[in-house]
Amino acid sequence: MNSINIMMMEHQNILRMLEVTRKYCLKVLKNEAVAYEDFYKIIDFVRNYADKHHHGKEEIMLFNRMTEELGFAAEKLVKHGMLVEHDMGRLYMSELEEALRKLEAGDEEAKLDIIANAMGYVNLLKRHIHKEDNVVYKFAENNLKKETRDIIDDESSNFEKKAEGAGVQKKYLDLLSELESKVNE
Ligand SMILES: [Fe+2]
Ligand SMILES: [Fe+2]
Numbered sequence: 376m377n378s379i380n381i382m383m384m385e386h387q388n389i390l391r392m393l394e395v396t397r398k399y400c401l402k403v404l405k406n407e408a409v410a411y412e413d414f415y416k417i418i419d420f421v422r423n424y425a426d427k428h429h430h431g432k433e434e435i436m437l438f439n440r441m442t443e444e445l446g447f448a449a450e451k452l453v454k455h456g457m458l459v460e461h462d463m464g465r466l467y468m469s470e471l472e473e474a475l476r477k478l479e480a481g482d483e484e485a486k487l488d489i490i491a492n493a494m495g496y497v498n499l500l501k502r503h504i505h506k507e508d509n510v511v512y513k514f515a516e517n518n519l520k521k522e523t524r525d526i527i528d529d530e531s532s533n534f535e536k537k538a539e540g541a542g543v544q545k546k547y548l549d550l551l552s553e554l555e556s557k558v559n560e
Contacts, residue, residue, distance in 0.1 A: 376530075377524075377528050378432070378437070378524075378527050378528045378530075378531035378532070379512050379515065379516060380439075381531060382429065382432065382433065382437075382536065383508055383512065385424075385428070385429045386429075386504045386507070386508060387553060388424070388527070388547075388548065389424070389425045389429065389500060389504065390500075390501070390504060391551055391555065392417065392420055392425070392551055392554070393496075393497045393500055393501060395417065395551070395554045395555055395558055396417055396493050396494075396497050397494065397497055398476075398558040399413060399414060399493070399554075399558065400489070400490045400493050400494055400497075403486055403490055404490060405487055407481055408427065409475075409478060410557075411475060411479060413554060413557065414475055414489070414493075415475070416550055416553075416554060417493075417554065418471060418472055420547050420550055421464070421468050421496070421548070422468060422549065423543070424543070424544075424547035425464075425500070425505070426461070426464065426465065426468075427541055428544075428547075430461045430464075432531055432534060433457070433461075433507075434458070435466060435532045435559035436527050436531055436534075437515060437527055438453045438457060438458065438555045439486060439517065440515075440519060440523050440526075440527060441453055441511075441514070441515055442526070444455065444518075444519055444520065444523060445497040445514070445515075445518050445519070445549075448514075449482075449507045449514065449518075450539075451520065452510070452511060452513065452514070453511070454557070456506070456511075457503070457506075457507070457511060460499060460503045463499055464496055464499055464500060464503075464559070467493075467495045467496035467499065468496065470488065471488075471492040471493050471496070473488075474486075475489060498524070505514060511557070
């Protein structure tokens, strides 16, 4: 599998976690007891799988090559689009974490911030992934030099192997299945 196919497969896993997150928000809305541990697991998945593992590869292997090699259109798409959205996602997660802590400390209004930030992230990432799958990755595949794409594939495959050695993919795919089975009970 080449690097872009791997990233598109990761998108499918992230989209599954976005559906899980939406279901956990619905539980909060229905006034069910807030599953703090599960929300913290969602944050862990987002930070370490969606952001560090997946966005990390995009940022240090793909997007930098696009801005170097593909000129103004790529720079606009990446710097003012994709990278800004990665940062907004990080902000939603820190605000979600803060809202969970506030609710744990007894501030009931923080439920609003839990739903707002979790759903803000869900909607942001859905649009972001759609744009990458349909525009950004295609632009890269069609326009980057073959030798550049080969370098990215090599870097990505080394990165994947290293992460596998540390058990990253398995840990987060297991976590995803665990939460999916909980919300679908
Ligand atoms: Fe991205
Ligand atoms: Fe992505």
